[in-house]
Amino acid sequence: MISDRLPAASAGSITFRQVGVEVPTTSPGQEQRPGSQPGTVRILEGLDLELTEARVCVIGANGSGKSTLIRLLNGLVSGSTGQVSVHGLDPAVQTAEVRAQTGFVFTNPLVQLVMPTAGEDVELSLRRTHARRAQRRSAAADLLTEFGLGGLADRSVYDLSGGQRQRLALATVLATDPVLLVADEPTTLLDLAWTLDVQQLLLSRPGIGRCRQLVYTTHDLEFAALADRCLVMDRGRVVHDAAGPDAVRWYRELVHSRRTGQD
């Protein structure tokens, strides 16, 4: 198993050392932040963190850098400066190893649903843990039922509702039994009942199977408040770092003070 090869000292630890991300400027009017090289825009800077908590949340305004930060965790984005370590591995260099143990749930489920039908998508994810096709089919049916998708195994992913697709995307990622689960706004398309169910399911995940850590972004501040640790992002920086309830309170005050012109 991949987790057996992880260095014990760094198990369950994510570190960012002076990480910054710069991307080429795409339009003449794009905001040039102080310190950016000409022709580039800095979208993350000065990340210096050690994340050992089981449930870590990232909150902040649209465009503050949340998705970019979590994309560093599976090599979808690489730092222009500094170093990222995910459970002892460098995602920019050991990308395949990191992805083999990291489940990434995208905000847009269609980005990750690749098979023609819902059932086939879950079965594809079950290949690592279930060698035989019949086993995969049976496990996929169970998983679909758990996510309220029983009876939809033969349905095209394009003929599912937004919420059904989001639940399917989550089921396919959990089927891989990841060591690290990273989720980018995993409940945005869900109704209230499913939002609560999925929150509970995600938050209980560390400790189940191989999963050691959950890192998620959200605009749902009740969900954020449930995290062991919550980072508040603003303009590419972590501006507050605390337990969930404290971070949420701080963020509400920041937004309120900006709206009333006190900041």
Ligand SMILES: Nc1ncnc2c1ncn2[C@@H]1O[C@H](COP(=O)(O)OP(=O)(O)OP(=O)(O)O)[C@@H](O)[C@H]1O
């Ligand atoms: N490849 C890229 N090229 C240029 N700009 C980018 C690129 N990727 C992200 N950005 C910019 O970086 C900033 C941070 O984007 P990011 O998606 O991380 O924000 P976010 O906090 O997740 O926002 P949201 O809450 O809207 O999802 C935004 O201004 C975005 O336009």
